[in-house]
Amino acid sequence: MIHIKKNQKDNLELSIYRYNSSISSYPYMKSYFFQMEKVKGKMLLDLLIQVKKKDPSFSFRMSCGQGVCGSDGMNINGRNGLSCITSVDWLIKRNKKIVIKPLTGFPILKDLIVDLSSFFNQYQKVLPYIIKDQKDIFDKRKNIQKVDSRNQLEGLYECILCACCSSSCPSFWWNEKKFLGPAAILVLYRFLLDDRDHGNDLRLRRLHDHFSVFKCHNIMNCVSFCPKKLNPNKAIRSVKIMLLKHIFKKINKKL
Ligand code: SF4
Ligand code: FES
Secondary structure (H helix, E strand, O other): OOOOOOOOOOEEEEEEEEOEOOOOOOOEEEEEEEEHHHOOOOEHHHHHHHHHHHOOOOOOOOOOOOOOOOOOEEEEOOEEEEHHHOEHHHHHHHOOEEEEEOOOOOOEEEOOEEOOHHHHHHHHHOOOOOOOOHHHOOOHHHHOOOHHHHHHOOOOOOOOOOOHHHHOOHHHHHOOOOOOOHHHHHHHHHHHOOOOOOOHHHHHHOOOOOOOOOOOOOOOHHHHHOOOOOOHHHHHHHHHHHHHHHHHHHHHHHO
């Protein structure tokens, strides 16, 4: 059992962003202390669960505890990540104080819980599901994916929608309603490459504007912060090329 007690030399300090609009309109940082020998081999999520047990007013999201559900994205010592796969040993090698804040760029609902509506609104815009021609829907042969097409999805299908990338992207902070953001574009690319899908034209023609995809300025924070080690920037660059080809094709048809 990890004990939360007042600061002592050699204790680990976990400083957590706290905000509850029903009590105060001001956020504050609250520190919780752990005996160093009791945190060895733990994940950060284990410490947050201990804090929750001692201080039930503390709120955060979690579900799977193993890097699958994407619900515990947060800012850990200035970097976005998932608490369930962040080793405390790794963190304390650098500092005996760990600072936890909510994901940047989203409205804060309570403590570490942010409102991800803008993130999921943009995700919905890319139509993140297989779109089939009506005539093929019941043709089982056309639902079989080719091996090459499946292989192209490596590094794309693993996205767990944790929002760590979009939360670290300045283009998304300033244009959350117009720029799709790195996660949504990575998912878009995943469906553009799928050979079972017939929705490329439908998806791309909705994105003929300056913001949806082209607002990415290659800042690359998305690549640095993705806890699944994916590369949204590479996907964005490919989507930009596909989108440009699609735009030129439409222009040529009109000429
Ligand atoms: Fe999370 Fe990575 Fe997907 Fe972005 S690309 S939502 S950081 S898993
Ligand atoms: Fe599910 Fe961390 S709790 S990804």
